Amino acid sequence: MPAQVTPPVEPMLAKVAAAIPDGDGWAYEPKWDGFRAIAFRDEGTVFLQSRDLKPLDRYFPEVHDALVRGLPDGCVVDGEIVIATPSGLDFDALQMRLHPAASRVERLARETPASFVAFDLLAEAGDDLRSAPTSTRRARLERLAATFVPPLHLTPHTHEHATAVDWLARFEGAGLDGVIARRLDAPYSAGARTMIKIKHVRTADCVVAGFRWHKAGPGELVGSLLLGLFDEAGTLQHVGVTSAFTMAVRRQLAADLAPLRVGALDDHPWRHWATAASGSSRMPGASSRWSAGKDLSWEPLRPERVCEVAYDHLQGDRFRHAATFRRWRPDKPPAACRYDQLEVTTPYELARVFTARGR
The missing domain is CATH 2.40.50.140 (Nucleic acid-binding proteins)
Known part of the structure; x- marks a missing residue:
């Protein structure tokens, strides 16, 4: 069945808050420090869209191929492309992948392979889920992700405020960027800052x-x-x-x-x-x-x-x-x-x- 959600789609965004919101109706996730990407799976292939609506496939061929294998047709998944190392996430290595030379991209894909962390579901089996509440989209994403194998991952998710506070403290040591809070009854609002992000300051x-x-x-x-x-x-x-x-x-x-x-x-x-070569990363x-x-x-x-x-x-x-x-x-x-x-x-x-x- 053809997907009813087609690119480009502006990703839903978050606004900064000083503290993790508490009370009923909130869900919490880690905030990943990578490249935002929406994966559109249809007709046997995948299109990876960046936050600014540009294609990412050529820079992350290993992620593209994994999504082709791991997602069914008619599926649109919002997530983050990250590079995981033994010492945590490596954003510098991720930036190195945005290079015009295909040979370099292929080499880095082998040496520092990237992963895709899914955290939202915009469409499944051709059904547009953007108007569905977060709770429904998350439940369907969890069922979809039950068959994920690395480099595909499902982001952790909790309704417990105490767990989110713990994540904010502990997960930074793995290179994560904070915590995202979203309302369980909220739809997927493309381009709107309807989520809350809490970062270390x-x-x-x-x-x-x-x-x-x-x-x-x-x-x-x-x-x-x-x-x-x-x-x-x-x-x-x-x-x-x-x-x-x-x-x-x-x-x-x-x-x-x-x-x-x-x-x-x-x-x-x-x-x-003042006289160094312009390619110096430290200048x-x-x-x-x-x-x-x-x-x-x-x-x-x-x-x-x-x-x-x-x-x-x-x-x-x-x-x-x-x-x-x-x-x-x-x-x-x-x-x-x-x-x-x-x-x-x-x-x-x-x-x-x-x-x-x-x-």
């Missing part, structure tokens, strides 16, 4: 060692601040950016930071980046296939000012997402901004997440 004191101009006002408006932390060897490493400022604050930052631009490059710890001003041609040129600052930022977690030795500016720390010396201030996450076996079950 921590703070760190960072050295402000540079900035980028805002596209709306080069020379007048600061776009983002470049953040650094000292490693054990005393080297200032670039760890990320903070950029959520109002236009008025951006203009004030340009004036406030102007004195720190004087002679900034003379002894700057990132001075070599704040480098362009790459992830930046989509954006102007990432940067202005050095004497690394004398410290700010406190909120962040969710590290990916390797950098913040996974842009950090949120909290306040300036004039009482904090730059030398005190070290990696050892950051909270260390206790490792957790990813295999235990795949097999976790709530009531």
Whole structure:
């Protein structure tokens, strides 16, 4: 039977909350840190759609083939593509798969194979389930997933608030990104932020060692601040950016930071980046296939000012997402901004997440 749900379909989204909602009528799942993907299975093949409605099949041939084997025709499944390693999820390895060379994709598919974690069902046997409540879609997804074998997985699911709180604490050690909460009576609302995501938020004191101009006002408006932390060897490493400022604050930052631009490059710890090859993954001003041609040129600052930022977690030795500016720390010396201030996450076996079950 042909599927009644055809691509493109905007995925249902989530809005951020500070705490896991409690009370009757909620269901909870881990939040996976990967590439969102909707799999459309029909006429013996699969089309994998990304969050921004683009095809993903050529980058993940092993996932495509597994979905062809594991899903029946007329089925549309929402989920996440992840790469699982003994130390948890590896988002860097996942990004490496978005490469134009087919030979490289094939090699990486063998060396770092990806998995698909299903968490919603939009259609089955040609039936459009998007108007059905979460509870119905989940029950049908569980029946469908009963025959899944790796690399296909079904995300854990619980109605127990205490279990969700436990997951938020423990699963981060496997590389997961938090917890998703959704109403049991809610339909699948494409493109709408009807789910709730609760992520880990921590703070760190960072050295402000540079900035980028805002596209709306080069020379007048600061776009983002470049953040650094000292490693054990005393080297200032670039760890990320903070950029959520109002236009008025951006203009004030340009004036406030102007004195720190004087002679900034003379002894700057990132001075070599001014002439480094553009392919360097560690250079704040480098362009790459992830930046989509954006102007990432940067202005050095004497690394004398410290700010406190909120962040969710590290990916390797950098913040996974842009950090949120909290306040300036004039009482904090730059030398005190070290990696050892950051909270260390206790490792957790990813295999235990795949097999976790709530009531």
